[in-house]
Amino acid sequence: MVYDEPYRWVEAVRNRRDYLEEQLSAGSPIVALPYENGVLMATLGAGTSKLYEVYDQIAFGGIGHPADLEKLRNVVLDAAHVEGFNRSPVDVTVRRLMKFILAPMVKQAFEEVLHAPYIAKIVMAEIGILSGKALFFHLNYDGVFEEQERGVVLAPTAPMSERMAAFLNAAGETHSVSLKEALQIALRTWAVSQLPTDLEAEKEAGAPPTPKELDPLLKRSLESHTLEAALLDRTQPGSSKYRTLSHDEIEQALKGWLK
Amino acid sequence: MHNGDFWSLLKTNGYKLGPGTLPEGREPIESKIALTQGTTIFGLKYKEGVLVAGDRRATAGTTVMYDRTDKVLEIDRHSVMAIAGVPATAFEIARVMEHTFKYYRRSQLQELSLEGKVRALSKLLKENIPMAIQGIGAVAPIYAVYDVARKEGKLFFYDILGAGFEAVEFTTSGSGSPAIRGILQYENRWGKRPLAELSEEAAITLTMRLLETAAEFDAATGGSNREAHLYPVIKLVTMEGVREIPQKTLESLYSRNVVGRSTAGEPGLGIG
Numbered sequence: 001m002v003y004d005e006p007y008r009w010v011e012a013v014r015n016r017r018d019y020l021e022e023q024l025s026a027g028s029p030i031v032a033l034p035y036e037n038g039v040l041m042a043t044l045g046a047g048t049s050k051l052y053e054v055y056d057q058i059a060f061g062g063i064g065h066p067a068d069l070e071k072l073r074n075v076v077l078d079a080a081h082v083e084g085f086n087r088s089p090v091d092v093t094v095r096r097l098m099k100f101i102l103a104p105m106v107k108q109a110f111e112e113v114l115h116a117p118y119i120a121k122i123v124m125a126e127i128g129i130l131s132g133k134a135l136f137f138h139l140n141y142d143g144v145f146e147e148q149e150r151g152v153v154l155a156p157t158a159p160m161s162e163r164m165a166a167f168l169n170a171a172g173e174t175h176s177v178s179l180k181e182a183l184q185i186a187l188r189t190w191a192v193s194q195l196p197t198d199l200e201a202e203k204e205a206g207a208p209p210t211p212k213e214l215d216p217l218l219k220r221s222l223e224s225h226t227l228e229a230a231l232l233d234r235t236q237p238g239s240s241k242y243r244t245l246s247h248d249e250i251e252q253a254l255k256g257w258l259k
Numbered sequence: 260m261h262n263g264d265f266w267s268l269l270k271t272n273g274y275k276l277g278p279g280t281l282p283e284g285r286e287p288i289e290s291k292i293a294l295t296q297g298t299t300i301f302g303l304k305y306k307e308g309v310l311v312a313g314d315r316r317a318t319a320g321t322t323v324m325y326d327r328t329d330k331v332l333e334i335d336r337h338s339v340m341a342i343a344g345v346p347a348t349a350f351e352i353a354r355v356m357e358h359t360f361k362y363y364r365r366s367q368l369q370e371l372s373l374e375g376k377v378r379a380l381s382k383l384l385k386e387n388i389p390m391a392i393q394g395i396g397a398v399a400p401i402y403a404v405y406d407v408a409r410k411e412g413k414l415f416f417y418d419i420l421g422a423g424f425e426a427v428e429f430t431t432s433g434s435g436s437p438a439i440r441g442i443l444q445y446e447n448r449w450g451k452r453p454l455a456e457l458s459e460e461a462a463i464t465l466t467m468r469l470l471e472t473a474a475e476f477d478a479a480t481g482g483s484n485r486e487a488h489l490y491p492v493i494k495l496v497t498m499e500g501v502r503e504i505p506q507k508t509l510e511s512l513y514s515r516n517v518v519g520r521s522t523a524g525e526p527g528l529g530i531g
Contacts, residue, residue: 049368052365052368053364053365054365055361055365056361074261074366077362077365077366078268081265081268081358081361081362081365082268082269082272084358085265085269085354085355085358086272086274237336237499237500237501237502238333238335238336238500238501239333239357240335240336240361
């Protein structure tokens with residue numbers, strides 16, 4: 001097949017979109033939102049870690065092919081560290097990493113139909129060192145990205161993403177909530193992805209899913225999956241603000257709620 | 260392909276440590292221009308970990324360049340590097356170290372080992388040998404780490420060619436160091452208690468006295484100055500991480516235990 005005719009190219013891109021949607025469909029969603037000390041990112045997974053430290057104040061999460069995610073993560077890491085060394089750590093911002101490095105790279109790979117695309121969707125978060133304000137980015141496999149000041153959801157399919165985002169939005173402003181509350185909101189948002197699809201109709205009736213519907217789903221998921229949670233915690237000593245939540249902290253947060 | 264080596268990443272981006280070496284046959288400029296130097300740093304193991312301190316003077320020849328230099332630099336959550344020698348190179352080495360460890364941790368998804376960290380500084384000093392032997396960029400640092408796995412503080416010192424040595428109890432470097440090395444040995448051997456058993460407060464008091472003594476005998480070492488609220492930089496590396504002693508604490512300890520002749524002045528009983 002010759003892809004350099006415009007019609008063929010459009011068709012090829014469409015095929016590739018279908019292929020990527022299918023490849024990504026089994027991924028477990030990631031939820032990222034601001035809380036009183038910075039940013040929380042959380043997901044439930046079956047093994048491979050999905051959340052990573054990129055720089056002092058920047059975190060990275062992704063769903064997709066592990067090798068592709070590693071490749072993209074390393075590109076971002078290299079750029080961040082060279083910049084942070086040559087200029088200053090405050091010059092390393094999620095906005096620049098996303099707009100000038102990651103998004104163009106992913107878009108190019110997606111459109112070069114004779115080469116393999118990246119099977120990856122990425123979410124990045126930052127607690128601004130100077131602004132003190134959280135910022136989130138969400139990148140699709142075709143290079144389309146979105147910037148958010150409130151939390152974001154990274155889900156494998158568009159409908160799931162929409163449902164989860166609606167739930168997260170309904171939770172309102174989270175900038176001043178405690179870690180425990182933020183974790184509850186994040187996990188319940190994640191649990192929305194587990195709702196059977198026939199509840200879609202109920203959602204359209206207006207009310208977002210209630211904790212009563214979500215918590216049993218979540219409890220069941222926690223039996224077969226491991227909870228992974230990472231923070232960009234402004235109160236951390238030293239320059240690096242990223243840390244993962246310990247087993248004890250997670251137990252503590254779930255106590256009296258799910259366990 | 261990816262081994263977490265930040266130094267190679269920097270070099271592929273065209274980075275070079277320090278200025279280029281002098282052309283063949285060109286004389287070093289040391290005799291003509293006085294280079295900025297930092298002096299008197301030391302580290303000791305006390306009860307809870309390692310204490311690392313430095314005076315704050317930077318000199319060029321007989322000129323005091325700056326009296327607020329921070330010669331004890333935080334490298335990561337559990338380590339600090341103290342610098343004696345030419346700040347231009349030393350600050351740069353500290354910056355490379357900081358990024359090297361971060362980069363390794365983030366790219367390899369594990370912390371660089373203690374041995375790896377100690378070697379990293381050796382390698383950077385080795386890169387700097389051409390500068391050091393031309394007399395225009397010698398650095399003799401101290402590197403202190405708290406080994407979280409083994410729950411103990413570790414102390415290393417280096418010569419300008421990059422040889423790393425582990426100090427058992429204490430170490431000191433810089434032109435003011437001969438003045439205090441003997442005192443440290445004396446305190447450790449015949450003081451009320453060995454250095455490793457000192458409380459935090461006693462270790463800080465001893466530190467301020469030592470730097471005051473070094474300043475007395477070495478013009479390149481700056482002392483404390485109460486009017487200017489100027490005290491040494493003292494950082495503690497413990498299980499909890501790196502902590503800098505705030506000026507307020509130094510101020511009150513200085514007034515209480517350093518000025519004049521304190522009650523703990525009996526021979527062999529320097530610190531209580």
